[in-house]
Amino acid sequence: MEWIFEISNFLIGTCLASHACVIVERAGKEDFIFSRSKCTNCNQQLCLLDEIPLISYLVLKGRCRYCKVHIPCEYFFTEFLGGFAFSKINFSNIHGVYTAIVLFSLLLTAISDYQVQEFDIILVLPALVISVLHIMNNLNSISIIGFIQFFPIFLLLLFEIIRKKCGSGDLIVYLILSFYFSSKLANLTFLIASITLLIIFFSNKMSEKQPIAFIPFIYIGLIIQLLCK
Ligand SMILES: [Zn+2]
Numbered sequence: 001m002e003w004i005f006e007i008s009n010f011l012i013g014t015c016l017a018s019h020a021c022v023i024v025e026r027a028g029k030e031d032f033i034f035s036r037s038k039c040t041n042c043n044q045q046l047c048l049l050d051e052i053p054l055i056s057y058l059v060l061k062g063r064c065r066y067c068k069v070h071i072p073c074e075y076f077f078t079e080f081l082g083g084f085a086f087s088k089i090n091f092s093n094i095h096g097v098y099t100a101i102v103l104f105s106l107l108l109t110a111i112s113d114y115q116v117q118e119f120d121i122i123l124v125l126p127a128l129v130i131s132v133l134h135i136m137n138n139l140n141s142i143s144i145i146g147f148i149q150f151f152p153i154f155l156l157l158l159f160e161i162i163r164k165k166c167g168s169g170d171l172i173v174y175l176i177l178s179f180y181f182s183s184k185l186a187n188l189t190f191l192i193a194s195i196t197l198l199i200i201f202f203s204n205k206m207s208e209k210q211p212i213a214f215i216p217f218i219y220i221g222l223i224i225q226l227l228c229k
Helices: 002-026 055-059 073-086 094-116 121-137 144-162 168-180 183-204 215-228
Strands: none
Touching (some): 002 073, 002 094, 073 094, 073 215, 094 121, 094 168, 094 215, 144 168, 168 183
16 A cells, blocks of 8 residues: 555655745745746746646646747656655654655755756755754764764865865755765765766766756755665
8 A cells, every 4th residue: 555655745746846946936036835837938827737747748748838938848857856755755754744844945955056056045944954953863873884974975075165176055965964864875875966967977078167066966866765765
């Protein structure tokens, strides 16, 4: 019966991810919680049928129903990713709810990083607060091995920030993953993210000068970890 919960969680995740895109796009501009979604090209208010995650995109073949403008496939991919992110969460206990908030906050950060190569601290703040509270409640369970897994990568990221080779956002996300999940999970997540980035870098021949958003790759790495657990 577990698969029923996983499928319903997947659907919840796609809706949350779809709304996350709207939040990042409209943050600070207008009421994004209660107003209906609009097409960013023709400003036409979308009907409920146009807002069904994944399905609307497929039915409308990735175009706006009204002006037929092409909707970036990243939206579809984000909804898919959101579905997988939330599929294993047990919403019946408080820990599952905290995990959901951490994952949603990181998703907002990843979308913003992808779109504008930066993010407002407010997006990542819920995840940061929850992870700091989590580590403070579990101080006595920190092992030497955990610390050894954490410290070198922490120093490396700090060093890269000073050399301006990576942004402080990557370090914040590393701290969140280490504090909330574990240093081992954080390290493996960064490893998967780096490998994925390298593959895309070489297959796309991205220019070296262009800044690359790393947090979306971290998010993909995290989802793979959570699914394999
Ligand atoms: Zn339109």
